[in-house]
Amino acid sequence: MKPIGSAAQWQADRLDVQAYLDRLGITGPLQPDAETLRRLHRAHALAIPFENLDILLGRGIDLDMDAMQSKLLRSSRGGYCYEHNMLFAVLLERLGYEVTRLYARPLLDAPKPLPRTHLVLSVAVGDETYLADVGFGDEGPLEPIPVSDGIVRDQGGWVYRLARVEGSDKEWVLSLKREDDWFPLYWYATEAHHHIDCVVANYFISTHSSSPFTGRVFLERIAEGWRLNLNHRKLTLTRADGTVEVRSVVDEEVAGLLAEQFGIELTPDEVKVVVAALPAPDPA
Secondary structure, eight states: OOOTTOTTTTTGGGOOHHHHHHHHTOOSOOOSSHHHHHHHHHHHHHHSOEEOHHHHTTOOOOOSHHHHHHHHTSSSOOBOHHHHHHHHHHHHHHTTOEEEEEEEEEOTTOSSOOOSOEEEEEEEETTEEEEEOSOSGGGSOSSOEEOOTTEEEEETTEEEEEEEOTTOSSEEEEEEEETTEEEEEEEEEOOOOOHHHHHHHHHHHHHOTTSTTSSSOEEEEEETTEEEEEETTEEEEEETTSOEEEEEOOGGGHHHHHHHTSOOOOOHHHHHHHHHHSOOOOOO
8 A cells, every 4th residue: 555645646746736826826936844834825725715616516526636626726716625625735745745634523512523524734844743724714724833732823813722632642622712712623633544535525525414515505715804704695704803794695696796705706507506505585
């Protein structure tokens, strides 16, 4: 068996690195150091939205390298965690980083355990290790976080804490500060995974009736100073100062909202499918 991080299983040779850097607006020399990792992570998080629309459009989510980069790098589209983090991992490896794919279990104060289906990355830079995650949507980190017990990072007003699970040297929890308390985002263990693990988890998340991404419109975008979430018709704008605006979206504004606020361009027929997937509007 080839090493778990081997380039072949991740189709690394097929990544168009220049197209990726163009999508991110990154130029200049890229040494595989902590500063470059920060620049790339931040640029990806700001440039490429989180969205599940191909599930609603009946295409499913294809984790083939050519399909992912055609969608996220060469089109005005986004994707969800597998697409984001699988592409980002290969970009980092092509630039000289050592990357390990890990699986996380979203916590989110859920009343029962959620499936362990979120893909995150462990990136080695010299003697340090970083948690990198460009695929958790509007609550995810803007920049990588050094893996150190109890470390706290303020990222433009969003404050994260990474802490070791008590009694374990291989389990970690990432939390986001909300008011005066810590909201747990996800738990992960430092167990490397294969490409086929992503394929299996992706099948569940993109097809199962209990998945949060089937049967609803769900989009998220990170920007400087604000974050935007569309869940069915509920549009939530959260600013770095903690202020929140919530409103309901009507059918006529969907196409413009997708293009102008989320950076997602669909054909008129595709927009009709997305609108049809929305629940009936609340009565006036």
